Each structure stands twice: as C-alpha cells, then as structure tokens.
Amino acid sequence: MISRFILRQAASCCHTGGVIAYPTESVYGLGCDPLNSVAVAKILQLKQRQPEKGLILIAGSLEQLSPFIDISSQQQEQLHSSDDQAITWLVKPSALAPLWITGQHSKIAVRITQHPIARDLCLTTGYPLVSTSANPAGLEPARTSLAVKHYFDDDIDFLLHGAVGQLKRPTEIRDLETQQVIRKG
Numbered sequence: 001m002i003s004r005f006i007l008r009q010a011a012s013c014c015h016t017g018g019v020i021a022y023p024t025e026s027v028y029g030l031g032c033d034p035l036n037s038v039a040v041a042k043i044l045q046l047k048q049r050q051p052e053k054g055l056i057l058i059a060g061s062l063e064q065l066s067p068f069i070d071i072s073s074q075q076q077e078q079l080h081s082s083d084d085q086a087i088t089w090l091v092k093p094s095a096l097a098p099l100w101i102t103g104q105h106s107k108i109a110v111r112i113t114q115h116p117i118a119r120d121l122c123l124t125t126g127y128p129l130v131s132t133s134a135n136p137a138g139l140e141p142a143r144t145s146l147a148v149k150h151y152f153d154d155d156i157d158f159l160l161h162g163a164v165g166q167l168k169r170p171t172e173i174r175d176l177e178t179q180q181v182i183r184k185g
Contacts, residue, residue: 002117002162004124010158011125018157019043021134021148024058025086025115026167027141028148030156031058031129034068040100040130046155048137054103056088058113058131060122065110068101068128070094075176079112086114086171090182101130111171117162133170141170 010020017039019032030046032039034057044051059065062080070092071079079089093101093108102108110128113119122129133141134148142148145161173183 002120002160006160007120007124010121010160013158014039014125014129019046019155020121020158020160021142021145021152021156022118022121022160023115023162023164024113024118024131025165026170027143027164028134028145029058029118029131030134031121031131033125034101034128034130035098037098037100040098043130043132046152047132047135049132051100052104054105054109055101056109056111056131057101057128058111058118058122059128060113060119062112064122064126064128065112068094068097068108069110071176079110079176086165086167087111088171088173089176090173091176107175109173115165117160121160 013020014033017036019030019039019042021028021030030043032043057068088109088111090107090109097108135141135151142151143164145159148159172181174181
C-alpha cells in the first residue's frame with residue numbers, strides 16, 4: 001500500500017513536468033502529464049521510441065479520459081463495463097488529444113487501470129497519465145523498481161515502489177469500434 005503522501009509527491013512531480021515510473025498490471029510504466037510535450041519528449045528519448053508510434057493513456061476512471069476521447073454513449077458504456085479488465089482500447093480521439101499521444105494513428109490508446117497504485121496515482125493527479133513500459137527499446141520491460149533504476153538510474157524524476165499486477169504479458173489491445181484484437185494479452 002502506498003501512502004497518500006507518496007502519491008501526492010508523485011502527482012506533484014507530474015504537475016511540474018516530471019517523468020515518473022510506477023507499477024501497472026504487468027510491468028512498470030513510465031508516465032507524465034499527457035499535455036506536457038516536454039515531459040512526453042523526455043519519455044520518448046528515454047525509451048528511444050519513435051514519436052509516430054504513439055502512446056497509451058491510463059486513467060483511474062472513464063471521466064478522466066472523457067476530454068481526450070470522442071465516443072458514443074454506447075461505446076462509453078462498453079468501455080465502462082470492461083474497466084475491471086486489463087484491456088487497452090483504441091478509440092476515436094477528441095480534438096484535445098495531442099498528436100504526440102496519437103502518433104501517426106487515427107485512434108488513441110486508452111485504459112482504465114485497475115492496478116491500485118496506478119489507479120490511485122491517476123486519481124491523485126486529477127488526469128490520465130501517459131503510460132508506456134519502462135524499458136529502452138529492444139529490452140525487456142521492467143517488472144521491479146530495481147530494474148527501473150538499472151535502466152534509467154537518475155533520468156526519471158520519481159519512482160513509485162510497488163508490486164506489478166499478475167499479468168505476465170502486456171495488456172490486450174482491442175479496437176472499441178470493430179472489436180478487433182490488435183495485440184493479445
């Protein structure tokens with residue numbers, strides 16, 4: 001269990017443009033404020049990731065994602081009803097969704113996280129977070145805080161310690177409109 005004080009420190013780091021690492025359903029993630037292009041650029045540089053690939057947003061609730069997505073009430077219902085599963089959904093982005101999140105794609109990847117630390121972090125920041133696996137390109141994603149330190153040492157601004165979830169693989173990615181599975185979980 002993470003204390004409220006530690007969560008507020010991590011949220012404050014995000015609010016001031018920092019890059020943080022935190023446990024998710026299957027691996028550690030790197031995250032930041034999705035509207036802060038400098039913080040997003042730092043994550044892309046740390047991961048050696050091309051911007052056109054896009055990034056995922058995680059949120060503690062559907063309401064947090066609402067400003068970034070443009071979906072029907074029926075699609076909202078489906079997204080909300082599946083929020084107890086670790087599924088990353090591809091949905092139509094709103095005009096607010098920045099290109100540095102969608103990349104070259106016509107849809108935005110979003111997940112309502114059920115990992116308690118990641119969820120509480122999103123709820124404490126008050127907005128969704130960029131979320132991408134904590135690893136440089138070509139290396140295995142970090143599953144421990146020690147692995148995060150090994151990969152990034154002092155290049156991240158805040159590290160939330162905790163256990164990752166029980167998933168052995170990254171979350172499934174599914175298109176909300178077509179229900180096509182893009183990546184099996």
